[in-house]
Amino acid sequence: MRRTVSRRTILKTALTAGAASLAMRAPAISQGAGGRVVVVGGGFGGASCARALKQANPALSVTLVEAESTYTACPFSNAVVSGLRNLRAQQFDYSAVQAGGVSVVMSAATAVDASGKSVALANGARLPYDRLVLSPGIDMRWDSLQGYSEAVADIMPHAWKAGPQTMLLRRQLEAMPDGGLVLISAPANPFRCPPGPYERASLIAYYLKSNKPNSKILILDGKDNFSKQSLFEAAWKELYPGMIEWVPLSKGGKVTAIDTSSQTLITDFARHKGAVTNIIPAQKAGRIADIAGVGDRTGWCPIDPVTFESKLVPNIHVIGDASIAGAMPKSAFSANAQAKVCAAAIVALLAGEKPAAPLLINTCYSMVAPDYAISVAGVYQPANGLLTEFRGSGGVSRANAPRSERSLEAAYAEGWFRTITNEVFGS
Amino acid sequence: MTAALSRTARHLISIPVVSVMLIGSALAATPAPAGATSCSGCHPPNARVGTPVPQLVGQPASQIVAAMTAFRAGARPATVMDRIAKGFSEAETQAIADWYAAQK
Ligand SMILES: Cc1cc2nc3c(=O)[nH]c(=O)nc-3n(C[C@H](O)[C@H](O)[C@H](O)COP(=O)(O)OP(=O)(O)OC[C@H]3O[C@@H](n4cnc5c(N)ncnc54)[C@H](O)[C@@H]3O)c2cc1C
Numbered sequence: 001m002r003r004t005v006s007r008r009t010i011l012k013t014a015l016t017a018g019a020a021s022l023a024m025r026a027p028a029i030s031q032g033a034g035g036r037v038v039v040v041g042g043g044f045g046g047a048s049c050a051r052a053l054k055q056a057n058p059a060l061s062v063t064l065v066e067a068e069s070t071y072t073a074c075p076f077s078n079a080v081v082s083g084l085r086n087l088r089a090q091q092f093d094y095s096a097v098q099a100g101g102v103s104v105v106m107s108a109a110t111a112v113d114a115s116g117k118s119v120a121l122a123n124g125a126r127l128p129y130d131r132l133v134l135s136p137g138i139d140m141r142w143d144s145l146q147g148y149s150e151a152v153a154d155i156m157p158h159a160w161k162a163g164p165q166t167m168l169l170r171r172q173l174e175a176m177p178d179g180g181l182v183l184i185s186a187p188a189n190p191f192r193c194p195p196g197p198y199e200r201a202s203l204i205a206y207y208l209k210s211n212k213p214n215s216k217i218l219i220l221d222g223k224d225n226f227s228k229q230s231l232f233e234a235a236w237k238e239l240y241p242g243m244i245e246w247v248p249l250s251k252g253g254k255v256t257a258i259d260t261s262s263q264t265l266i267t268d269f270a271r272h273k274g275a276v277t278n279i280i281p282a283q284k285a286g287r288i289a290d291i292a293g294v295g296d297r298t299g300w301c302p303i304d305p306v307t308f309e310s311k312l313v314p315n316i317h318v319i320g321d322a323s324i325a326g327a328m329p330k331s332a333f334s335a336n337a338q339a340k341v342c343a344a345a346i347v348a349l350l351a352g353e354k355p356a357a358p359l360l361i362n363t364c365y366s367m368v369a370p371d372y373a374i375s376v377a378g379v380y381q382p383a384n385g386l387l388t389e390f391r392g393s394g395g396v397s398r399a400n401a402p403r404s405e406r407s408l409e410a411a412y413a414e415g416w417f418r419t420i421t422n423e424v425f426g427s
Numbered sequence: 428m429t430a431a432l433s434r435t436a437r438h439l440i441s442i443p444v445v446s447v448m449l450i451g452s453a454l455a456a457t458p459a460p461a462g463a464t465s466c467s468g469c470h471p472p473n474a475r476v477g478t479p480v481p482q483l484v485g486q487p488a489s490q491i492v493a494a495m496t497a498f499r500a501g502a503r504p505a506t507v508m509d510r511i512a513k514g515f516s517e518a519e520t521q522a523i524a525d526w527y528a529a530q531k
Contacts, residue, residue, distance in 0.1 A: 052464070056458075333468050337464070337465040340465070340467075341464065344458060344459065347458075348458070356458070358461050358462070359461040359462035359514070359515070359519065360462070360465050361462065361465035361466070361468070361511060363468065363469060363507055363511070375506070375507050377510045377511050378514075379462070379511060379514025390514045392513050392514075393510060393511065393512075393513035393515075394510050394511070394513075394514065397507075405506060408506055409506050409507075411479050412469070412478075412479060412480060414478075415469070415471075415476075415477070415478025415479050416468065416469050416478070416480070418476055418477050418478055419467070419468070419469055419470070419471045419476050419478050419480065420469075422472075423467055423468070423472070426476075
C-alpha cells in the first residue's frame with residue numbers, strides 16, 4: 001500500500017524540488033529574506049534541527065535557545081554509572097553549532113506568545129519567530145509516587161537526565177558494601193529510552209559481578225513487558241546468572257509510594273528496602289511545552305507526522321522525547337531523525353512549498369556488557385495522522401546469535417555515539 | 428514495473444542535483460529524498476569519525492543499491508541493516524543512493 005504512495009511522492013518531490021530550487025529559492029536567498037526560526041532545547045533534537053535548518057537554507061535566521069552551556073548526553077551514561085566510562089565523554093558544548101551560523105543563546109525559554117509569535121527568555125530577551133521548534137526533552141512527574149519529590153532524587157537518584165544525577169548513582173554503587181541490594185523502579189510506557197532501565201541493570205550487574213559479587217539487583221516494574229525483553233533475559237542468564245530479578249506489574253512490580261526515612265519502596269504487595277535505590281519515575285514533556293500550550297492531557301505533545309507541527313498550536317513544531325511520535329520510541333536516534341525531517345518541512349513551508357512525506361529510521365543499541373550489545377530498529381512512515389512502523393522491517397537483534405555478533409553490535413553502538421554526537425555537536 | 432520506476436526515479440532525482448552544482452554552492456542544498464537524512468545517525472560524513480560503519484557520502488550509487496538489495500534479500504551478513512533495508516522499496520533506495528552519491 002505505502003509503496004505505491006511513496007513512489008509517487010518521491011517522483012513528485014523530485015519534480016517540485018527541482019523546479020523550486022531554481023525558480024523560487026534562489027531569488028528569496030539573494031534578497032536575504034529566509035525567515036526566522038527559533039529552536040528551544042539544544043539536545044539531540046534541537047541542536048540537530050538548528051544545524052539542519054541552517055544547512056538547508058543558509059539565508060534563514062536560526063536561533064538556538066539552551067539553558068545549559070554544557071550538554072551531557074544520556075546515551076552511554078549507564079556505562080558512566082557502572083564506572084566503565086568518564087562523564088567527560090558524555091559532554092559537549094555549542095561552539096561548533098555557533099560557528100556553523102546558528103545563533104546560540106544561553107538562557108531558558110520561559111514563555112511563548114503563540115499569537116504574537118515570540119519567545120521570552122529568562123535573560124529578558126524576546127525572540128520573534130516565523131516558526132518555533134520545541135525540543136525540551138522530559139521533565140519528571142514528581143507527583144507520580146506518594147512521598148516522591150525533587151528532594152528525594154538527591155537520595156534516590158533517577159539518573160534519567162545525565163550529569164550530577166549520573167555521578168550520584170555511581171558513587172552510591174561504589175560506596176555500597178558487597179551483598180547489598182540495588183533497587184530499580186521502572187515506569188510504565190511511554191517514557192524516555194524504553195530499553196534504558198534494563199541496559200542499566202545489565203551494566204550495574206557487570207560492575208557488581210567483579211566488584212561486589214554477592215550483591216543483587218531487583219527491578220520493580222510498572223509494566224508487564226519491556227523492550228528487547230527476551231534478548232535481555234537471555235543475556236542476564238548467560239552473563240549474570242541469579243543476579244537480576246525482574247518483577248512485572250502483574251506480580252506486584254508497580255511502586256506506588258516511597259518511605260524516604262527508611263529508604264523503602266512500597267508496592268501493593270510488599271515493601272522493598274535497598275542499599276541503593278534508583279527511581280526512574282513517570283515523565284512528561286519538558287515544561288515549556290505546557291507553557292506554550294502544545295502538551296495534551298497525557299503530558300506529551302501531539303504533532304503532525306509529516307511536519308512535526310503541533311496539532312494544538314500553529315507554527316510551533318515539537319520533536320524528540322516531548323512529541324507523541326506514534327510508534328517511534330523516545331530515543332536520541334529518533335530525536336535526531338525527526339529533527340532533520342522537521343527542518344526540511346520548515347524550509348519547505350517557509351518557501352511556500354508542500355513538505356514531502358518522510359520516512360524515518362530508529363536504531364537503538366543497548367549495552368549488556370562492554371563487548372556485548374543488542375539492538376532494536378524500525379522504519380516509520382506517516383499514516384492516519386501518526387508515525388507508524390512499516391511492517392516487515394525492523395525488529396530486534398537475532399536471538400541465539402554468536403558472541404561475535406554481540407561484540408560487533410557493541411562496536412557499532414560506540415561508532416553510533418561518535419557519529420551522532422559529531423553530527424549534532426561536532427565541527 | 429519496479430525497474431522502470433526506479434529508472435525514472437533515478438533520472439528525475441538527478442535533475443536537481445545537477446542544477447545545484449551548476450549554479451553553485453551558495454544555493455540551498457538539494458532536498459533529501461524520503462528516509463535519506465536518517466542514515467547519517469550511524470553513517471559518518473567522513474573518515475575522521477571513528478566508527479566501523481561505512482561512509483555513504485560519495486559512494487557510487489550502484490554500490491549502495493547493491494548492498495541494500497543484498498541486505499533485503501538476506502544475501503549479505505548483517506546485524507541491523509537487514510532489518511532496516513526491508514523498510515525501503517527499490518525506488519526509495521535508488522533515490523537515497525543517488526542523493527548520497529552526489530554529496531562530497
Ligand atoms: C540512561 C539513558 C540511556 C539512553 N540511551 C540511549 C541510547 O543508547 N540511544 C538513544 O538513541 N537514546 C538513548 N537515550 C534517550 C535520549 O537521551 C533521549 O531520547 C534524547 O536525549 C532526546 O532528545 P531531546 O532533544 O528530545 O531532549 P534532550 O536531549 O534532553 O534535550 C533537551 C534540551 O533542552 C533544554 N531545555 C529544556 N527546556 C528548556 C527551556 N525552557 N529553555 C532552554 N532550554 C531548555 C535542556 O537543557 C536540554 O539540553 C537514553 C536515555 C537515558 C536516560
